[in-house]
Amino acid sequence: MYGTGLAKGLLLTMRHFVESYVDDIRYGFRKYHHSTDNFGIRQGTKTKGVITVQYPDEKVAVPERFRFVPFLIVEDEDHPTRAGKDWCTSCGICAKVCPPQCIWIVRGNDPNTGRPVPEPEAFFIDIDICMNCGYCAEYCPFDAIKMDHDYELASYDRTTHHIHDKERLSKPNSYWRSIAPTRAYEEMLARGSWEHKDAAKEARRGAASARSSAPRPAVEQPAAAVPAKSEATEPAEASATPASPAEGATPWSEDEAKREERRRKALERKARRAAQRGQ
Numbered sequence: 001m002y003g004t005g006l007a008k009g010l011l012l013t014m015r016h017f018v019e020s021y022v023d024d025i026r027y028g029f030r031k032y033h034h035s036t037d038n039f040g041i042r043q044g045t046k047t048k049g050v051i052t053v054q055y056p057d058e059k060v061a062v063p064e065r066f067r068f069v070p071f072l073i074v075e076d077e078d079h080p081t082r083a084g085k086d087w088c089t090s091c092g093i094c095a096k097v098c099p100p101q102c103i104w105i106v107r108g109n110d111p112n113t114g115r116p117v118p119e120p121e122a123f124f125i126d127i128d129i130c131m132n133c134g135y136c137a138e139y140c141p142f143d144a145i146k147m148d149h150d151y152e153l154a155s156y157d158r159t160t161h162h163i164h165d166k167e168r169l170s171k172p173n174s175y176w177r178s179i180a181p182t183r184a185y186e187e188m189l190a191r192g193s194w195e196h197k198d199a200a201k202e203a204r205r206g207a208a209s210a211r212s213s214a215p216r217p218a219v220e221q222p223a224a225a226v227p228a229k230s231e232a233t234e235p236a237e238a239s240a241t242p243a244s245p246a247e248g249a250t251p252w253s254e255d256e257a258k259r260e261e262r263r264r265k266a267l268e269r270k271a272r273r274a275a276q277r278g279q
């Protein structure tokens, strides 16, 4: 019948109108009580009626995947070896993929040698131009740039305040983990460590070189080839047991240990050459 849709729409509006008051009466003054989750529940999908958010006194929590302008991750201040260090290596990929080209990066140089170092000296993002697409965060190979949840960036200055420099962009890794715990966890799994890629690599190298410089494991002197004198006096069942590495020894074959040793020596040579070049 003509006008049925109109009547249904009006009835729906009327229902929301009434439910808003019913909900208000049900919650009473608890509506403004933030110590309970009332506000979150009323903003959720289970609520009934129409609700006005009294912004800025009240704010709706944003979902984890919400993205606003990007920020740069720096190491936490309590990190044992890299406190405050940038995760960004100034590779420039984010600047290249940024569709409106609103990222500028100045690569850092070693003050003594003048050689480039993998960290940005300056990093700027014009947040008036940024369209919050998140490409920079998606493409960064070091998980060093992320999309922030802070959307309250209005200011009276439209010239310099909206060009965020490195200092303003930098936020600790713990902040990223607090606003996006699931995402941070997924990234950690993909990276294989909570650490920055380079730091994890260095740690692995250190562990490998420590292993290679440790006393040679028991497998390097196989008991089966040349039985020790004491073994001759062992009972038959004990001598039948295959030789196994000592407790805590590296369970490598001799070939692997030699390979690791060669790798360690090559790295030492490389470090010596780099030090010579730096003089």
Ligand code: SF4
Binding pocket: 087, 088, 089, 090, 091, 092, 093, 094, 095, 105, 139, 140, 141, 142, 143, 144, 145
């Ligand atoms: S934020 Fe990531 S992509 Fe951009 S320069 Fe730094 S390391 Fe490269």
Ligand code: SF4
Binding pocket: 070, 097, 098, 099, 100, 101, 102, 103, 125, 129, 130, 131, 132, 133, 134, 135, 136, 137
């Ligand atoms: S979010 Fe998009 S527009 Fe903004 S800086 Fe990143 S790549 Fe550029």
